[in-house]
Amino acid sequence: MSETTTVDRPIEQMPLVRIENLSKTFPGQRALDQVDLDIRVGEVHALLGQNGSGKSTLIKVLTGFHAPDDGVRVSVDGAEGAFTRTGPSPLDGEVLNVRAVHQHLGLVPQLSVVDNVALCTGYLRAPGGRIDWAAQASLTRELLARVGLEGLDIHAGVDVISPLERTQVAIARALHGWSEGAHGLLILDEPTAALPAEQAEDLFTLVRRLRDTGVAIVYVSHRLDDLVSIADHVTVLRDGRSVATTSMEGLTHDDLVGLMLGKEAAAKAHAVVRSHAVEDGRPPAVVDGKHGRTLRVSGLVGAELRGLDFTVAPGEVVGVTGIVGAGQDELPYLLVGARKAAAGTVEIDGTTYDVTRLDPRRCAGLGVALVPADRANEAVLPQTDITDNITLPRLRLFSKGGWLRRSSERAEAVRWIERLFIQPQDPGKLVTELSGGNAQKVVLARWLGVARNALLLAEPTAGVDIGAKSLIYSHLRAAAAEGLPIVVCSTDAMDLEQLCTRVLVLSDGRLKAELTGADINEDTINHAVLSATEASA
Ligand SMILES: Nc1ncnc2c1ncn2[C@@H]1O[C@H](COP(=O)(O)OP(=O)(O)OP(=O)(O)O)[C@@H](O)[C@H]1O
Numbered sequence: 409m410s411e412t413t414t415v416d417r418p419i420e421q422m423p424l425v426r427i428e429n430l431s432k433t434f435p436g437q438r439a440l441d442q443v444d445l446d447i448r449v450g451e452v453h454a455l456l457g458q459n460g461s462g463k464s465t466l467i468k469v470l471t472g473f474h475a476p477d478d479g480v481r482v483s484v485d486g487a488e489g490a491f492t493r494t495g496p497s498p499l500d501g502e503v504l505n506v507r508a509v510h511q512h513l514g515l516v517p518q519l520s521v522v523d524n525v526a527l528c529t530g531y532l533r534a535p536g537g538r539i540d541w542a543a544q545a546s547l548t549r550e551l552l553a554r555v556g557l558e559g560l561d562i563h564a565g566v567d568v569i570s571p572l573e574r575t576q577v578a579i580a581r582a583l584h585g586w587s588e589g590a591h592g593l594l595i596l597d598e599p600t601a602a603l604p605a606e607q608a609e610d611l612f613t614l615v616r617r618l619r620d621t622g623v624a625i626v627y628v629s630h631r632l633d634d635l636v637s638i639a640d641h642v643t644v645l646r647d648g649r650s651v652a653t654t655s656m657e658g659l660t661h662d663d664l665v666g667l668m669l670g671k672e673a674a675a676k677a678h679a680v681v682r683s684h685a686v687e688d689g690r691p692p693a694v695v696d697g698k699h700g701r702t703l704r705v706s707g708l709v710g711a712e713l714r715g716l717d718f719t720v721a722p723g724e725v726v727g728v729t730g731i732v733g734a735g736q737d738e739l740p741y742l743l744v745g746a747r748k749a750a751a752g753t754v755e756i757d758g759t760t761y762d763v764t765r766l767d768p769r770r771c772a773g774l775g776v777a778l779v780p781a782d783r784a785n786e787a788v789l790p791q792t793d794i795t796d797n798i799t800l801p802r803l804r805l806f807s808k809g810g811w812l813r814r815s816s817e818r819a820e821a822v823r824w825i826e827r828l829f830i831q832p833q834d835p836g837k838l839v840t841e842l843s844g845g846n847a848q849k850v851v852l853a854r855w856l857g858v859a860r861n862a863l864l865l866a867e868p869t870a871g872v873d874i875g876a877k878s879l880i881y882s883h884l885r886a887a888a889a890e891g892l893p894i895v896v897c898s899t900d901a902m903d904l905e906q907l908c909t910r911v912l913v914l915s916d917g918r919l920k921a922e923l924t925g926a927d928i929n930e931d932t933i934n935h936a937v938l939s940a941t942e943a944s945a
Pocket residue numbers: 434435437438439457458459460461462463464465466831832840841842843844845846871873
């Protein structure tokens with residue numbers, strides 16, 4: 409902050425950061441519209457809103473990635489000043505630390521913990537310019553101690569530590585240069601998205617600890633139960649406007665849905681999400697038999713999986729779950745050859761294939777589609793528009809006499825935009841200009857169009873709001889009802905409860921339990937994952 413003047417207000421009522429009249433306009437799109445936000449010392453302040461409501465844009469303005477429109481007013485610690493761009497964040501400076509930990513953490517898996525910390529802090533140098541490894545190790549240990557990771561081997565690769573430890577390392581390095589007790593704003597964006605349920609609780613303990621040392625925390629998540637557990641206040645964004653700021657005291661999951669969507673839309677979303685009752689473990693009746701051959705997987709071996717056999721009947725939605733690394737995270741990639749399997753076969757539409765010889769392109773040709781978990785790196789084609797992203801694997805369908813018919817491609821994109829309520833409804837919009845949840849719908853549209861014989865999904869609802877979740881569920885149910893075999897690999901027990909007719913629980917690369925019927929509910933699934941993991945330990 410610069411050019412500061414003191415505001416005449418009682419200090420105890422004064423927020424650490426007060427932002428007024430914050431707008432951000434992209435060409436043709438007002439992403440934030442006169443938003444006001446007060447964040448206090450020692451609170452967890454949740455940002456809640458549907459896909460495209462402006463949460464990421466707000467974070468990107470706070471961290472200096474986007475400059476806001478003119479007219480914003482800011483005060484920090486009671487001192488008013490301009491929203492200037494002096495540090496990495498326009499608010500970061502002597503008075504305030506502003507740090508963000510994003511959903512994908514920004515760690516390099518192949519590097520050690522100490523190197524990953526150094527990527528943020530810079531390597532400490534001894535006289536003469538060589539790296540002072542002893543000092544670097546002690547700085548790393550000091551930062552890790554602040555997040556409760558005293559015992560972690562700092563030379564271990566980030567790929568071998570647990571998902572919770574990775575999140576802790578990312579938070580630890582964000583605290584570099586921020587002395588304990590100094591004022592600051594820590595932004596956590598979907599921090600539990602990659603964490604199994606039991607590790608999320610441990611993360612909350614850390615977040616509460618940081619809050620109690622005076623850190624102001626902005627917490628963004630579509631996992632509403634997280635917010636009920638951890639947030640002190642919530643600000644609700646709708647179409648770029650802040651429509652409510654309230655204390656979280658006494659608020660339930662359903663209250664949050666109501667605040668986010670408005671009462672009427674909330675009731676509708678709730679009804680759709682709950683409309684699917686899988687009572688006896690049998691697949692729902694196949695209504696038109698458009699697809700209809702069993703997917704049969706035998707002896708699948710990968711880096712994690714150690715020989716998995718299962719079948720998915722036409723119209724069945726089989727869930728596969730476990731803690732990260734149990735095998736469900738690599739399963740769909742192995743089946744389409746996106747990661748190298750060591751052994752295994754898969755029967756597709758009556759023909760058996762050696763999985764070690766498959767590749768994603770060939771699988772797409774066979775009508776087997778994979779919706780990957782890492783949307784940004786594995787799924788969207790960044791420099792292209794919604795139309796290209798949806799139609800790319802099926803371009804031949806839109807060609808005549810060797811010429812691509814752009815009009816029929818666009819018509820197909822418009823059909824999916826309408827079916828999945830993709831926003832904005834512009835087939836020519838660059839996919840990088842979409843919110844995360846809308847980009848996920850585009851990816852889903854692409855692969856729903858390809859899947860004739862099987863659809864494999866990895867974490868299909870990560871980062872999507874409750875309304876979009878219900879929409880995705882109903883499209884997947886409809887595809888199953890047409891006889892498509894579907895495999896949902898997910899750590900989100902709600903996805904599994906709402907979608908699956910059978911759930912396979914893996915641990916250590918092997919099948920440990922199979923849940924059907926009334927056992928397919930969030931509590932039993934979480935419990936089965938925990939028991940399977942403990943039994944393998
Ligand atoms: N770089 C950009 N260029 C143009 N429009 C953008 C850009 N980034 C975001 N938008 C638009 O701004 C609006 C808000 O998007 P934002 O990503 O902030 O939403 P969000 O609440 O974070 O959504 P989600 O929960 O899906 O991640 C959307 O309409 C989006 O299409």
